Amino acid sequence: MKIENIEDLRVLVETSRGGSLTAASRVLGITPAAASAMLKRLEVQLGVRLFERSTRAMRLTDAGQTLLDYAVRALELLEEGEAQVVPANRALVGTLRVAAPSDLTRSLLLPWFDEFLVTHPGIRLALSVSDRVQDVLRDQVDVALRYGDISDAKAGAGLVARLLCHTRRVLCAAPSYLARHGTPETPADLARHNGVTFHIAGKAYATWRFGREGEWVEVAMPSDRGANDAAIAHQWALAGVGITYKAELDLRCDLLSGALVRLLPQWTGESYPLYAVLPSNRFVPGRVRAFVDFIAERLGNLADRDHSEGRPPAIAPPAYSGRAREEG
Incomplete structure (x- = not known):
């Protein structure tokens, strides 16, 4: 492994956010010279230039943008892991990137998202609303809520799909x-x-x-x-x-x-099932599992409410119980 110091990744992230080493040094509580040395060390270890430098600004190179995307996720996972191993502080933390269909979001999901964030105040929601079928790997989405056939999404990509409910x-x-x-x-x-x-x-x-x-x-x-x-x-x-x-x-x-x-x-x-599509089943952050379970529970409650009030249900929950049956 070439990256030897996790703090060097923090310099990368904060320099990108603030646009300069000076801004990054203020956030991290170090001197600009130290921040510059850490970024230079990271570039030497990887053998690539991460920023194009000028007198006015620092702009990420293609390699820098690629590493930044992974660095942000890696630091979030570390933050979540630290929270989980401290008994007094096992709250869910980090950014949750969700893609969802436009009409479903507006007509049903928005108040559920609010409720989830109130329950887990350490989570930041990054919501992408679109009817475009998003590539959860390319678009760096933690979970995509998708209607219909998802075989194309899973083909060759090692994705995981959890059936949330059946509807028509x-x-x-x-x-x-x-x-x-x-x-x-x-x-x-x-x-x-x-x-x-x-x-x-x-x-x-x-x-x-x-x-x-x-x-x-x-x-x-x-x-x-x-x-x-x-x-x-x-x-x-x-x-x-x-x-x-x-x-x-x-x-x-x-x-x-x-x-x-x-x-x-x-x-x-026509049948139109709703799935939660995840990038992988090798490691799913706790915040993502909690979110998918939360949405599945709310959909189940919806079906129960329709049944108890004597209405034909708009949806039917999956024909299994307990945690997700994952289809890879």
Whole structure:
């Protein structure tokens, strides 16, 4: 191992954050000369230049940026490990990097994130909200919440996926839209309606599938609008401009309130399971395990609430109990 002093990595991190060795030295409580010597030692040990230096600023090189990303994580893991071995201070600490779908985040997850942070004040949440399928390795995400098939995410990457719940797509529209255009009774009727669509993997999701008694039909949905953000399709449906076909979990609150009306209830929508995808199962920080367990528990509570109140549940928990069954 070429890196001999962990404090040299702290100089790298703080120099990057502050833009200068002087800023790093102030944070670390050392002299600028000492900070410079430590950074130089790190560069010599690795045989690469980590910063491009000028009279005005210090800019990370490509090698410096790569090492910085790993150094930040390494220091966070050490911080968490130190907290765990001190009996009086076993709190979860560090940055939790989460990627989640836009509509699910806005319609359901935000208050859960707040609750988790209140419970664990030592954790800092870095949230990436997007319907783009993020690469948890390349984008340096601790956990990605993903709908649908995740086999492409795991292929060749050694990733771990934990099934959080089963849900399905449901067809729905606002009462105002149905008052103007009528209610479709069969999938074929959708040809006379307007759909609000969104993109999946960069392509418009406009071919909708419905099943009944083991047979499935496909409908090429006419649409005058689409977006790369599923939350916008949700808002368009609420505004009464068209019909949408989305995960029931995203729509649960609006279906319960009557803001959206479920259509073709005798037909089954496509399965749309929700997973937590992790970069590896070799070492999962405690804060990440705690977060995934927390979200799984809240989803289970949601299903229990629907059952206790006599409603068909919007989701079904995985068909196993206890901690995650990890699929690698």
